[in-house]
Every structure is written in C-alpha cells, then in structure tokens.
Amino acid sequence: MSALSPKSGSPADCAVTEGHVGLPVLDPPPTAAPDTGKTKNGEWQPYIVGFACNWCTYAGADLAGLSRMQYPPNMRLVRVPCSGRVNPQFVLRAFQKGADAVLVAGCHPGDCHYGTGNYFTRRRFLLMQRLLTFMGVDPRRFQARWISGSEAPKFRDVVTELTEQVRPLGPNRLWREVEP
Amino acid sequence: MKRIGVFVCHCGSNIAHTVDCKQVADEAAAMPGVVHAQEYKYMCSEPGQVLIQEAVKEHNLDGYVVTACSPRMHETTFRKCAGRCGLNPYMVEQVNIREHCSWVHADKEAGTEKAIDLMRMGVAKVLKNEPLKAATIPMTKRALVIGAGIAGIQAALDIADNGFPVTLLDREHSIGGRMAQIDKTFPTLDCSACILTPKMVEVAQHPNVELMTYAEVESVGGFIGSFDVTIRKKARYVDTKRCTGCGACIQKCPSKVPSEFEMEMGPRKSIYVPFPQAVPNKPVIDAPHCRYLQTGKCGICKKICPTDAIRFDDQDEVVTERFGTIVVATGYQQFDISAYEEYGGGRIPDVITGMHLERLLNASGPTSGKIKRPSDGKEPKNIVFIKCVGSRDEAKNRPYCSKTCCMYVAKQATLLKEKLPASKSYIFYMDVRTGGKNYEEFYRRTQVDYDGHYIRGRVSKIFQVGDRLIVRGDDSLLGRPVEIEADLVVLAAGMDPQHDARELARTLGIAYDAHGWYTEAHPKLKPVETQTGGIFLAGACQGPKDIPDSVAQGSAAAVKASALLTKTELTGEPMIAQCNEAMCSGCGLCVTICPYKAITRQPKQERIHGKMRERMVSTINSGLCQGCGACTVACPSSAMNMGGFSDEQIMAEVDALCQR
Amino acid sequence: MKELHNVNVAMRTLARELLESGTVAGVYGWKKGSRPTLTSPLYIQDAAKADRLAYDQYAVSNLSALLLDHRNNDKKRAIFVKGCDSRGVVRLLQDQQITPEQVLVIGLPCPGMVDEAGSLLTKCAECRFPNPVMADQVLGGVEVSKQPSAPTGVTAEAARKVGVGSRAGERMAQVAQLEGKTAAEKEAYWAEQHDKCIRCYACRNVCPACNCRDCIFDTEKKGWVSKAATSSANAFFAITRAMHVAGRCVDCGECERVCPMDIPIMTVNRKLQQDIEALFGPYDAGVDETVVPPLGRYQTDDPEEFL
Known part of the structure; x- marks a missing residue:
C-alpha cells in the first residue's frame, strides 16, 4: 500500500482528493508519521496490533464474539498459525508503521497445537521484551499473553487492559517511520 | 497488479447491525488492486457462493477477500468455492468482521472503522498470496507395531483384520508382555493367561501378521508413508525353522539362571522359553549364561536336539525394512523399589512387589500357586499392602498416579483371602481410586466380603524382628500411629516408563514428558497420535494404563494406522514451510527447532566461483511439515518462509493495519 | 614483545611447513602494519610469505569470520587464534558453516591487546576466556580451556600484569x-x-x-x-x-x-x-x-x- 493512502475516517488530518490520494497536512511532528490511533470526538485512541495463533487465541477471540462480550475496538488481530511464527521483526515493523502497542498471544505452554512452538515464543519474547525495555520502550507497549480457545473472558480482559494501559502513554512515536 | 475481489457478508443482521457493510464495500472498491467489491446477505449460502463465482469469472479475479465470520468457521467453504471456479483455493483470504468485530463492538462507527481496517488487511495479504498445491507422498501399505504386549497384539490384530500386512516386533522372545506375567485380571478375576493366550495364538497365526520377536529397533529413517526401520534380530542360537519346540534341550540344559519372568523367584535354564504358553514356543540360548558359548564345554542341547536346530555360531542379523506407519506399544516397567530405603530398599526378602505376588499366586508360577513367602517358604498370615510406592511421590520424582495399583491390590487381597482363608490383609493407602466399570464395586467387595482392612495413611518404616516384619505407619483417619506385625509385605509398586523409553523416542522422533512417558499429539483429542505423522501410541508407553484401556488404545491406534494404509498416497498440508535454497546457509538452526523433524540438511550442487561445489541446505519434507512456521523465525536470513503465512504476507497485513 | 619472540618464530616455521607440505591451502594470521602499533590481518597461500606473519599485543583482529570466504571449499586452512578468536571458530563450526576438516586451529597465548596509547582494551580487561577454547595445536605453551580461566602460556605473566580479565566481574x-x-x-x-x-x-x-x-x-x-x-x-x-x-x-x-x-x-x-x-x-x-x-x-x- 502506498504510504500516501488516506487516513480514512479522519478527514481533519488529510486532504482527500479524487482517486483517494491524500496528502498528510503538516500537523504531526516533522520527525514522525501521523499517529495511527484515531481521534474520536477529538480524543486520541490507542491503536494496537495483535498477533494471535490460529488454534488458541484466535479461537478465544472467536468465542468472545460468540458470547457477545464487549471490549474496546482498539486492537486488530493478525492471524498466524502459531505464536512461534511471530518474528520479532514483525513486532518492530508494527512499531515502525505506527502501532501504539503490540500483543503476541498464543496457546498456553504445553498446549501448543504444534507441540513446542510457544516454548520458543516464550524464550524469544521474554528476551525481546527486556531488550525493548532496555532501549526505552515502555513495557506496557509490548506484551505477550497465553490465551486458550476457551478463555474468551481472558481475551476480552487482555484487550481491555492493554487498551487502558496504553491510553495514558499516548501515541508511540519511537521508531516510527518518517513518511517521505 | 493482481485483480482482487472483496465480498462483504452481512450475515443477516449479525454483521450488518453494527457494521456499515456498504461503507466497507465502498472503501474496498477504492483500494488499489480491488476491481470488484460487493455486499450480500449471506456469502456462505449457495446464492452467495454463486455470486462469488460469477464475479470471479466476470472480473477475471486473481483472488478475493471475504469479509465475514471467522475463517475458523468458513475458510474451507470459501476456498472450495474458489476451487469450483478455477481459482487456486489459496488465493482466498477471509477476514473476521463478525466474531472479532460486529459481535463485540456495539458502536457502529467504531465497528465499521475496524471492519474497514480488517478488510484492508485482507486485501493487502491476498495481494501477496501465491497459489499453493499440496504435495503427495506415497504410502507403503505395511505397518510396524513395536511391542507385543496386549496393546501391541490388539493393534496388530486390528490392522491385520483391516486387511493390511503388519509386523509385530518385540525385544523379548515371546509376545505377551506384562499381561502374561499377571495371574488374574480385575475386576472379573479372569485368568490372565486364559484370555491372553488365545489372542497370542490368533495374532501369531494371522495371515497378515509377521511376528518378529527377539528383535530391536535400531534406527528409523524416512517419514510417514515410508519409514525405513533398521531392526536388529538378536542371535537366538536356535534355528526356528528346524526347532519343533519339543523342549528336550531345556530339560537337559545343566545351567540354571534366575528367571526374569518369575521375578527371579524361580530358576530357568540357559536355553529356555520364558513361560510355558510362550509364542513362538521355541527356545533361545541366553549367551552370557550358556556354558558352551562361554567356555566351549558342554553343548548338551546340540547333542540332544532331534532336529539339529542348535546353532552356536548364530549371529545378530540387521535388516532394514520399509513401513508406512508405526504403532508404538512398548509398555512400562515396574518401579524399582530399591529407592525406598524405609521399606528395606528391596533387601528384605519378604518385602515384595505386586508383580512378585502375581507370580506367587499363579498356578504355573515358582510355587505352583501356593502362597509361600520368599524367605522361608512359610504361608503368611498377616499380609500388609502398601500403596503408592513409586506413585504420587514427589520426593521420588513420581508425582503421577500409576492408576492400576488400587485395583490390583484389591484383586490380590481378594485372591489371598480365597487361597488363605485364615489370612488377613492390611492395606495402607493414600486414596482409593477405582474409577472404571465395576471397579468401585470390586473394591467394596474386597473390603466387605474379603475382609480387606484398609488403613488410610503412609507407612514410615518396615523392619525385621525375628521372622516377622514390623510395619510402622500412621492411620491418618484416626490420627494415631499403627504398628502391624506382618509375615509378608507387598509394595504396590507403580509404573515406570521403560528404562530405555527415551532412547527409542529419540530414534522414532517422538516426544516424551519429564518422566519418559510418550507424549500424545493432543491430551484430549489426539490421544493415540504423536506429533510425528504416521506414528501412533498404544498402551502404557503413553502413561500408566490398565488392560482394558491398553486394549482400547491398541484398537484406536490400529484404526488410525489403517486409515493411513487405505490410501495409496497422502496429501500433505499445502501451507507449509518453503526454503529458498539460494539464500539458505545450511546453519541448521531450523532443523533443531522443527517439532516434526521435517527439515534435514541436504547437499546441493552449485556452481560457486566457477567450480561445481556441494553445499548443505535445508530441505523440507512436505509430508512431515505441518506448517507451524517455527523455522521461519529461527532462520536469521529469512531463507525459510511459509506458504499462506509468508513474511511478505504478514508484513503487508501489518502495514495495511497501521498505514491508514 | 619479547615474550612472544619465540612464538613469532614458531608461527612462521609452522606456517611454512603447513603450506610447503600442502597440509593447508592457506594460513590466517597477522602482519605488522604501517605503524608499530598496528598489527593487521594477513592471509597467505605461499610458504615464502610466512616470514611476514607477526603476532603481538596489537593483533586484536578476530580472524574467524574470514574463514567464511572458504566455506564451500574442501581445502583446509590454518588459522591462528587467541582465546576470543577461538570462540568465533566454534561459532562457525556449530553453525555448520565450516567443518572440522576445513580448518586447522592453532592456539596462541594472549598477552592482552592494547590500544595505540598502550593501555589494555576494555574487552581484554573484561575477558573471561583468554585461552583458546579449542585448538588442534598450540604455541607458546598456552593451555586449551573450555572454562573461564586465567591467562596461560609464555605471556601469562605479562597478561596478568596488564590486567587481562581483571574486570571480568564488572563486564x-x-x-x-x-x-x-x-x-x-x-x-x-x-x-x-x-x-x-x-x-x-x-x-x-x-x-x-x-x-x-x-x-x-x-x-x-x-x-x-x-x-x-x-x-x-x-x-x-x-x-x-x-x-x-x-x-x-x-x-x-x-x-x-x-x-x-x-x-x-x-x-x-x-x-x-x-x-x-x-x-x-x-x-x-x-x-x-x-x-x-x-x-x-x-x-x-x-x-x-x-x-
């Protein structure tokens, strides 16, 4: 997708021309791209990218839907086969592209559909969390959780908590790509 | 650029109620690459699918996105739909705007906004999709069952009855396993041999079954459909083709050895069959104990054999054979009581284990079924059973319940009372666990009708005073110490994995837990499958089990194996790892991380600096790979990628979500 | 550095022998650079050039990554290693980029590497493995050790004096x-x-x-x-x-x-x-x-x- 594609739904931030090529106005700080989180009634909303394994967390989120649980609309889930498929580089990518927080979620260790995937996830992200914190990232902005296919309430609570934890932190501009 | 279609489903009002589907479709239509966007009430319905198929043809679509319910619900539906109109099914992505959106966000504005983001994510992904095709792998129509206890026998019989050739392998020289050692079975008190022997004979005579006893698996190569198994057939020193099993050699053999089968309570010869009903009923020579083989003097068996079947120059034979599937039924071994110093550590002759008592109870056992205690051959009067020896004991690293001891103790107490009406059994227990059909009733009878005296508590010490054993313990219900003068103590030793279970697991490439029990693919839904395709589990090798459970699992594993054997080729998973060999360094980081052993380093011929050279690259076995993607992250150079969830696809999704 | 005089002689002799006998196709080591305080990497394939080899307290470069140039080549190369360099070789072996047959590792005693001003490099002060963790041969009496250890060999005393490993606890x-x-x-x-x-x-x-x-x-x-x-x-x-x-x-x-x-x-x-x-x-x-x-x-x- 073109980096110049419009921020649909937030006309205040861009001028929409025909053909949907919008140019950001010079509102955001010159060093960072516009904040991804949208303003609703003038209030900034955190924008969270979640990576969910197909077998547990994605299923848990499905169950939350089937149970008509309500939670904040701030997270978008990317479906992956296993939390072990989540490359730390995807996490960095999300921050670069404007996510205010990232969640990696999968089956509880011992319940991995593929047997061992999430044990590696656990090692990898325990380490990455510490490294990101060391580099000044607020630990609330990058979290990992085990959410099983039956833990719909946990999924709801994790999304809700994460949204509320990130809200006071404001938009994440660290490592944000500068738009050309 | 690909030509993409977007189909927005209302799901009746399930989605449309809180998501402005028209706005989603309008936004989609405006996206680069999207040449057609449309909404409809029920996309999964027949008219909905027809609508998709017509649009694919009319707009010459390369792929499409369905924004609807969860892909866990209808991904297959929409993939098949694509297949019917000539599109590769993997050129389809479904995004979830129902479970993840309309049902969980009441605010229509926020819901619509999120639905649009998810739609954009789907479009971004499908633009990077590549057509995928499942690989096929040939199936060798032949099964191997490792371990010929009751679980393995049952599995082999069922596979054979399904019409497939099966090789039943055991490292002992008779089939039968632990069940052959047991006297009677709970809760019916059938004679164990009486129900087992017919099965042993049946399996041995089955035209589809090849028995391979006194043989061990040395290595396993290949994968589902074509496992190449190297088997060491141990030297028997007896030509089984010539031997008639007359037993003359056994009678005349001068060297006596404690019988393993009889728990070393009776002798066997150096040339022997382990028990009278053994199958095959042909002896082998135990080389380390054979006078001729050790000293070159003796050879009586050879002289006396009427068919000249003795072969002192026999050698181990190593063969490699191909099987399509493997059932592992290697069973358990009894916990070694020497770890319990407080119970004498196995050094007090009259402190025996459950299996010892089985042999003492058995009519063909070392005492011909007379209950004689090992030290002096006296009939015991007071018998103490101690349960959970090597079970439910964290200190001995056996936190698990061995599941069978409660019942076998009840059975043995009952049998003792029948044989020795004047005797009295005292049973120390932690809990009595008798889940199972007619098990609780049996336990009640032991207490009520057979005078079994159950004492809740742990025994702290056993020591000898004269010819009696003082058992000191604690009655935790009464809250006071108890001391019993016993003539015989039976430790209800639990089940341990076979001492070499881990080694075999590594050979097979299957997982095991901290204790060495083999790990099933899913604790509830895949109880006999392993993580390795084509290898199944039956019986106690997976965890403590009694006979009915082992038989049930044997049959279950046989069904799984037979289902594979019905196929001439297997269709693999299309969404699997892909290695870019040009980029691969052959470092092997992916090899160790793969749970399916699907990756091997293989030589690749390549022109490097003008010369043909060989270098190692990772190669994926499309029959083994299940598409977890672990290797893709282990690979620092991203040479390893995954169809359907490629780096490019996931990056595009992240970008699309964020750049809005 | 006088302690290393004999080691230098031995290095040249060994390199010459290895190349002349055809045991190896090339030798990785160091040479004296344009300044007295510069000792830079050297790769030789010709026995006649063995005399250019030099090793002293300025030979800081870890040469192990250079072996990657020959990773698809069957011929053997010799490489001189300090403690830290030897771990690089193990890295390449474990990552299966080279095979043990492709490399002949010659361990050297490390006197501690210094900068142009003569002060010990921080990484040397913090060093836990001053001795080679593996080697096919050693020179200068250095001991192979897979455990954190004190410097050994002919430069042990010199290394101790300048403080090799003295700040390992503060790394x-x-x-x-x-x-x-x-x-x-x-x-x-x-x-x-x-x-x-x-x-x-x-x-x-x-x-x-x-x-x-x-x-x-x-x-x-x-x-x-x-x-x-x-x-x-x-x-x-x-x-x-x-x-x-x-x-x-x-x-x-x-x-x-x-x-x-x-x-x-x-x-x-x-x-x-x-x-x-x-x-x-x-x-x-x-x-x-x-x-x-x-x-x-x-x-x-x-x-x-x-x-």
Whole structure:
C-alpha cells in the first residue's frame, strides 16, 4: 500500500482528493508519521496490533464474539498459525508503521497445537521484551499473553487492559517511520 | 497488479447491525488492486457462493477477500468455492468482521472503522498470496507395531483384520508382555493367561501378521508413508525353522539362571522359553549364561536336539525394512523399589512387589500357586499392602498416579483371602481410586466380603524382628500411629516408563514428558497420535494404563494406522514451510527447532566461483511439515518462509493495519 | 614483545611447513602494519610469505569470520587464534558453516591487546576466556580451556600484569548503568546511538555469528527494512541484529571495535547475555559446540511471565 493512502475516517488530518490520494497536512511532528490511533470526538485512541495463533487465541477471540462480550475496538488481530511464527521483526515493523502497542498471544505452554512452538515464543519474547525495555520502550507497549480457545473472558480482559494501559502513554512515536 | 475481489457478508443482521457493510464495500472498491467489491446477505449460502463465482469469472479475479465470520468457521467453504471456479483455493483470504468485530463492538462507527481496517488487511495479504498445491507422498501399505504386549497384539490384530500386512516386533522372545506375567485380571478375576493366550495364538497365526520377536529397533529413517526401520534380530542360537519346540534341550540344559519372568523367584535354564504358553514356543540360548558359548564345554542341547536346530555360531542379523506407519506399544516397567530405603530398599526378602505376588499366586508360577513367602517358604498370615510406592511421590520424582495399583491390590487381597482363608490383609493407602466399570464395586467387595482392612495413611518404616516384619505407619483417619506385625509385605509398586523409553523416542522422533512417558499429539483429542505423522501410541508407553484401556488404545491406534494404509498416497498440508535454497546457509538452526523433524540438511550442487561445489541446505519434507512456521523465525536470513503465512504476507497485513 | 619472540618464530616455521607440505591451502594470521602499533590481518597461500606473519599485543583482529570466504571449499586452512578468536571458530563450526576438516586451529597465548596509547582494551580487561577454547595445536605453551580461566602460556605473566580479565566481574557495568536510567533517558540515549549509525555493516561483516549467506539487510526483495539510514530503520537494524546473535554472540567485541561511529554495540549484546543467563541459565556461546544455543531450545519450566 502506498504510504500516501488516506487516513480514512479522519478527514481533519488529510486532504482527500479524487482517486483517494491524500496528502498528510503538516500537523504531526516533522520527525514522525501521523499517529495511527484515531481521534474520536477529538480524543486520541490507542491503536494496537495483535498477533494471535490460529488454534488458541484466535479461537478465544472467536468465542468472545460468540458470547457477545464487549471490549474496546482498539486492537486488530493478525492471524498466524502459531505464536512461534511471530518474528520479532514483525513486532518492530508494527512499531515502525505506527502501532501504539503490540500483543503476541498464543496457546498456553504445553498446549501448543504444534507441540513446542510457544516454548520458543516464550524464550524469544521474554528476551525481546527486556531488550525493548532496555532501549526505552515502555513495557506496557509490548506484551505477550497465553490465551486458550476457551478463555474468551481472558481475551476480552487482555484487550481491555492493554487498551487502558496504553491510553495514558499516548501515541508511540519511537521508531516510527518518517513518511517521505 | 493482481485483480482482487472483496465480498462483504452481512450475515443477516449479525454483521450488518453494527457494521456499515456498504461503507466497507465502498472503501474496498477504492483500494488499489480491488476491481470488484460487493455486499450480500449471506456469502456462505449457495446464492452467495454463486455470486462469488460469477464475479470471479466476470472480473477475471486473481483472488478475493471475504469479509465475514471467522475463517475458523468458513475458510474451507470459501476456498472450495474458489476451487469450483478455477481459482487456486489459496488465493482466498477471509477476514473476521463478525466474531472479532460486529459481535463485540456495539458502536457502529467504531465497528465499521475496524471492519474497514480488517478488510484492508485482507486485501493487502491476498495481494501477496501465491497459489499453493499440496504435495503427495506415497504410502507403503505395511505397518510396524513395536511391542507385543496386549496393546501391541490388539493393534496388530486390528490392522491385520483391516486387511493390511503388519509386523509385530518385540525385544523379548515371546509376545505377551506384562499381561502374561499377571495371574488374574480385575475386576472379573479372569485368568490372565486364559484370555491372553488365545489372542497370542490368533495374532501369531494371522495371515497378515509377521511376528518378529527377539528383535530391536535400531534406527528409523524416512517419514510417514515410508519409514525405513533398521531392526536388529538378536542371535537366538536356535534355528526356528528346524526347532519343533519339543523342549528336550531345556530339560537337559545343566545351567540354571534366575528367571526374569518369575521375578527371579524361580530358576530357568540357559536355553529356555520364558513361560510355558510362550509364542513362538521355541527356545533361545541366553549367551552370557550358556556354558558352551562361554567356555566351549558342554553343548548338551546340540547333542540332544532331534532336529539339529542348535546353532552356536548364530549371529545378530540387521535388516532394514520399509513401513508406512508405526504403532508404538512398548509398555512400562515396574518401579524399582530399591529407592525406598524405609521399606528395606528391596533387601528384605519378604518385602515384595505386586508383580512378585502375581507370580506367587499363579498356578504355573515358582510355587505352583501356593502362597509361600520368599524367605522361608512359610504361608503368611498377616499380609500388609502398601500403596503408592513409586506413585504420587514427589520426593521420588513420581508425582503421577500409576492408576492400576488400587485395583490390583484389591484383586490380590481378594485372591489371598480365597487361597488363605485364615489370612488377613492390611492395606495402607493414600486414596482409593477405582474409577472404571465395576471397579468401585470390586473394591467394596474386597473390603466387605474379603475382609480387606484398609488403613488410610503412609507407612514410615518396615523392619525385621525375628521372622516377622514390623510395619510402622500412621492411620491418618484416626490420627494415631499403627504398628502391624506382618509375615509378608507387598509394595504396590507403580509404573515406570521403560528404562530405555527415551532412547527409542529419540530414534522414532517422538516426544516424551519429564518422566519418559510418550507424549500424545493432543491430551484430549489426539490421544493415540504423536506429533510425528504416521506414528501412533498404544498402551502404557503413553502413561500408566490398565488392560482394558491398553486394549482400547491398541484398537484406536490400529484404526488410525489403517486409515493411513487405505490410501495409496497422502496429501500433505499445502501451507507449509518453503526454503529458498539460494539464500539458505545450511546453519541448521531450523532443523533443531522443527517439532516434526521435517527439515534435514541436504547437499546441493552449485556452481560457486566457477567450480561445481556441494553445499548443505535445508530441505523440507512436505509430508512431515505441518506448517507451524517455527523455522521461519529461527532462520536469521529469512531463507525459510511459509506458504499462506509468508513474511511478505504478514508484513503487508501489518502495514495495511497501521498505514491508514 | 619479547615474550612472544619465540612464538613469532614458531608461527612462521609452522606456517611454512603447513603450506610447503600442502597440509593447508592457506594460513590466517597477522602482519605488522604501517605503524608499530598496528598489527593487521594477513592471509597467505605461499610458504615464502610466512616470514611476514607477526603476532603481538596489537593483533586484536578476530580472524574467524574470514574463514567464511572458504566455506564451500574442501581445502583446509590454518588459522591462528587467541582465546576470543577461538570462540568465533566454534561459532562457525556449530553453525555448520565450516567443518572440522576445513580448518586447522592453532592456539596462541594472549598477552592482552592494547590500544595505540598502550593501555589494555576494555574487552581484554573484561575477558573471561583468554585461552583458546579449542585448538588442534598450540604455541607458546598456552593451555586449551573450555572454562573461564586465567591467562596461560609464555605471556601469562605479562597478561596478568596488564590486567587481562581483571574486570571480568564488572563486564555488565555499562548494562547496569543504563538499566538504572529512566525510560525517557534510555530512549534518548539509544535514539542518539541509533542516529549515529551509517549502516556500513562493519559490525556484521566482522562478526562470526553473522554468517548468513544472504543477510536480510542486504536483500531488498523481502523488504524487511529500508536501507536508508533513518532513525527508524537504524533501530530496526540494531535490534534485529542483536536478536539474531542473541545466545550466539561469542563476546569477542569486534563489532564495537570496528564501528566507525562508536556505537556501544557490545552493551546490547551483553544485555542479552545477561538476560539469557538470568532467564535460561548459564551459557557461554562459542565454547562447547555440542550445546544448542538458548533460543534454539527450551525448558518446559522456563520463567513464565505471559500468563
């Protein structure tokens, strides 16, 4: 997708021309791209990218839907086969592209559909969390959780908590790509 | 650029109620690459699918996105739909705007906004999709069952009855396993041999079954459909083709050895069959104990054999054979009581284990079924059973319940009372666990009708005073110490994995837990499958089990194996790892991380600096790979990628979500 | 350096013999550079050039990554190694980039490397493995040891005097100092460091753990990250590089030494080492090639923080 594609739904931030090529106005700080989180009634909303394994967390989120649980609309889930498929580089990518927080979620260790995937996830992200914190990232902005296919309430609570934890932190501009 | 279609489903009002589907479709239509966007009430319905198929043809679509319910619900539906109109099914992505959106966000504005983001994510992904095709792998129509206890026998019989050739392998020289050692079975008190022997004979005579006893698996190569198994057939020193099993050699053999089968309570010869009903009923020579083989003097068996079947120059034979599937039924071994110093550590002759008592109870056992205690051959009067020896004991690293001891103790107490009406059994227990059909009733009878005296508590010490054993313990219900003068103590030793279970697991490439029990693919839904395709589990090798459970699992594993054997080729998973060999360094980081052993380093011929050279690259076995993607992250150079969830696809999704 | 006189003679003799006899096709070592305080890498294939070999307290370069040039070549190469260099060789062996048949490792005693002013390099003061962890042969009486140990061989006394390993216990000091800062301070500190990066990849090129045939920072096709040296892309590079060598970094410190922009790369590597030890137990990469690196294995009872 073109980096110049419009921020649909937030006309205040861009001028929409025909053909949907919008140019950001010079509102955001010159060093960072516009904040991804949208303003609703003038209030900034955190924008969270979640990576969910197909077998547990994605299923848990499905169950939350089937149970008509309500939670904040701030997270978008990317479906992956296993939390072990989540490359730390995807996490960095999300921050670069404007996510205010990232969640990696999968089956509880011992319940991995593929047997061992999430044990590696656990090692990898325990380490990455510490490294990101060391580099000044607020630990609330990058979290990992085990959410099983039956833990719909946990999924709801994790999304809700994460949204509320990130809200006071404001938009994440660290490592944000500068738009050309 | 690909030509993409977007189909927005209302799901009746399930989605449309809180998501402005028209706005989603309008936004989609405006996206680069999207040449057609449309909404409809029920996309999964027949008219909905027809609508998709017509649009694919009319707009010459390369792929499409369905924004609807969860892909866990209808991904297959929409993939098949694509297949019917000539599109590769993997050129389809479904995004979830129902479970993840309309049902969980009441605010229509926020819901619509999120639905649009998810739609954009789907479009971004499908633009990077590549057509995928499942690989096929040939199936060798032949099964191997490792371990010929009751679980393995049952599995082999069922596979054979399904019409497939099966090789039943055991490292002992008779089939039968632990069940052959047991006297009677709970809760019916059938004679164990009486129900087992017919099965042993049946399996041995089955035209589809090849028995391979006194043989061990040395290595396993290949994968589902074509496992190449190297088997060491141990030297028997007896030509089984010539031997008639007359037993003359056994009678005349001068060297006596404690019988393993009889728990070393009776002798066997150096040339022997382990028990009278053994199958095959042909002896082998135990080389380390054979006078001729050790000293070159003796050879009586050879002289006396009427068919000249003795072969002192026999050698181990190593063969490699191909099987399509493997059932592992290697069973358990009894916990070694020497770890319990407080119970004498196995050094007090009259402190025996459950299996010892089985042999003492058995009519063909070392005492011909007379209950004689090992030290002096006296009939015991007071018998103490101690349960959970090597079970439910964290200190001995056996936190698990061995599941069978409660019942076998009840059975043995009952049998003792029948044989020795004047005797009295005292049973120390932690809990009595008798889940199972007619098990609780049996336990009640032991207490009520057979005078079994159950004492809740742990025994702290056993020591000898004269010819009696003082058992000191604690009655935790009464809250006071108890001391019993016993003539015989039976430790209800639990089940341990076979001492070499881990080694075999590594050979097979299957997982095991901290204790060495083999790990099933899913604790509830895949109880006999392993993580390795084509290898199944039956019986106690997976965890403590009694006979009915082992038989049930044997049959279950046989069904799984037979289902594979019905196929001439297997269709693999299309969404699997892909290695870019040009980029691969052959470092092997992916090899160790793969749970399916699907990756091997293989030589690749390549022109490097003008010369043909060989270098190692990772190669994926499309029959083994299940598409977890672990290797893709282990690979620092991203040479390893995954169809359907490629780096490019996931990056595009992240970008699309964020750049809005 | 007088203690090393005989070692230098022996190096030249050995190299000459190895090349003349055809035992090896080439020898990696060092030569004296344009200044007395410069001892730079040397690769010779000709026995006649063996006399150019030199080794002293300025021979800081870790030559192990150079073996990658021959990774698909059957011929054997000899390489002279200090303690830190030997771990690089183990790294390449464990990563299966070279085979034991392709390399002849000759261990040398390390006197401790010094800078132009003659003061001991920080990495040497913090060194835990001054002796080769593996070698086919040794010179100068150095002892092979897979355990952290004190310098051995003819330069043992000299090394002790200059303080090789004397600050091994304080090697996490810089990490601890940064950990003590506030999030805003850390962010500012690293932003400044990342902004300096010119993406020359010198750190990667010298690193024995960065042994991919195709580095993701070279291949445009996948599009992991822009090649432009922006703050964002530089941070992606720094973190990704660190994660790729996490549990595999052999602690030779070459990345930081060769960085023209003085970015404290080893601080990041050390931070990961420290966390790996705390989370998954003691591990020294590039010491025992039979032990799989920590991110390639797991324990079912690893620390749990994601509940």
